Amino acid sequence: MSYMQAFEQQVFEAGAPPEQEPMSDPWEGQIFSLRDAFKPRDPLLFIINGLWPAGSLSIVYGAPGTLKSMILGHAAVCVAAGVSFLGREVRQSPVLWIDLDNGKRRSHERFEALARGIGADEGVPFYYMSMPTPWLNAGNPSDIKLLAERIRERGAKLVIIDNLGLVSPGADENSDQMIQIMANLRLLAEETGAAIILIHHQRKSSGNNTRAGEALRGHSSIEGALDLALLVEREEGSPAVQIRSTKTRDVDVPLFAAEFLYEHRPGTDELWAVGFQKVEIQDDSSPAAIEKALLGIVEDHPRLTQKEVLNFAKSELQGGVNLIRNVLKKMVKNKQLKTEAGLRGAILYVVN
């Protein structure tokens, strides 16, 4: 090669864009086979037994004033202190609460009162952020990454975000913009191994005949991304709240209830100590309760038509007729009940 060619070559190579590293496979090691599926696994680890497993994404929702934040606060301090929650065992772990709704003063007051309510002292690993600056945006992957680091730093296994609407600034919660936000939050749960619980609002009105999950406000992707959705309901002025599952992936959660207990700081309206205690409740609206009732009706009155079974059930249960009909169909499919042909094509139900 002549000097002229060698020099041109040198200049050409020096001016060429830097060589790209061969692209590494970003998903390397992330494709599993059945060999992986058949490997023994640790049992599902619940942070609160029967409710929230580690690495899960859930929602607790309800109308304003239903004490949903307060009962979750109680659950949170129980986990941090290793105290059972409404009779359920907890796995003691650090907890991180992200408040975007109540503000610092109210948060300090509430968490002090909640901790005092279970006798927890200030050494309990309960952490909270209130109105953080910059704001947390769950639609922003870098925010999620930073939050994941904070969660890992503190070893938090329960993270509560109050609330979903405020952590999705600029996103229309009724639009598919929520898909990415829920995916980011799901990733947060996966990467940190924490149970992530979002507080959210209930749809203002949902007819009696609608599916229970439809009470959850916003785009269908919200419910779709969840492992558990719990609806908190409270009659106005009542100290009792009912909590029922409207979506579950892991275990059925029977309806449960709790009574709100509180003390004010003497001479003020400030909370001094708050907590909840378990209340026994008759479940007449959950699928499990409907199933139990239907089984009793058909046992007591074999060969009723569907209309007759539904009329009996409606008189005993709170659930909507569509839910009762669906449970009935499911019981036939599961062979708990069987059908026989009646006159003029009527379907008659008997216990299998």
Add this chain to the structure above:
Amino acid sequence: MADPAIAYAGPLLPPGSGYHTDLMRKANFAAILGMEPGEAFTDLRQRTPQGTRRVSDREIRDALRKAYSDLGGGTFVPRSRPKPVIRDGKQALRQIIEEAVIHDEVDLWEASPIRLMDEPKYDAELFLDVMFRPEDLVFVGTTYDTDTIRGRDAWIESGCDAPHIVVNPLSGGLAPNKAGDGQTHRGDNNVVAFRHCLVEFDNLSHEDQIRFWSAVHLPIKALVCTGGKSIHAWIDVPKLASVTTLEEWDAHIRRVFYDRTLRPLGADGACSNPSRLSRLPGHHREKTGKYQKILWLSPEGRPIT
């Protein structure tokens, strides 16, 4: 494009600070505006400000002549330049500089195939002896001299001390000048052997120039410090291409070596003619108080490292 009348009327940059390029630009606008060449000459002569060098009438006339001859029917017909080897010359230059292992004059001096003297004041004799042959006629002088041309050994024996030297041997006689309107002793047409070409960078630090020259794969015969911040590299032309005529110089050196590779890197394209003046080592430059000196010297062109 700028308004020709406005562009022409603006002040000229001072000589020594970009005057020549500005002069060419204004000469082009004078041609576009249809001014009489004589009128443009008088105007530009009067508007030439004081600077660090003298501007001859010839320089202005040459600029106007070129501008008026390039303007064909009112439209410029620019000569096409060969496509550069690279698009991002700055990146290439930086990359080459970063590859260098020699960073300063001392290392360069140590690496020189011909042992250089500690004192630069005798560099002229050494330089002439290595760079030219006994039979060569060499121009040594100032920018205003035109016929101070002697045999190499005559210069060595007389202990020459002048700021400039033409990079190639000359005929010693007269030949047509570049403008074609006269004759000269030291123009491109006077060159009898195309042995060296000069390369200089305008906007590169002294250290980066050392690093560049120590890293490039070029047949270098000499690096000369100008006594300012510049370094003049004398490149061995026969090792680049076979050049025996001005046409071959134009084809191989100017169009390929300069236009394709050196210019994109930032080298001064004005140095691409064979009768270029360089700085003669050993001369003490009053303006800077420093010697023009040899930094590296080889009888045969070769890369420094």
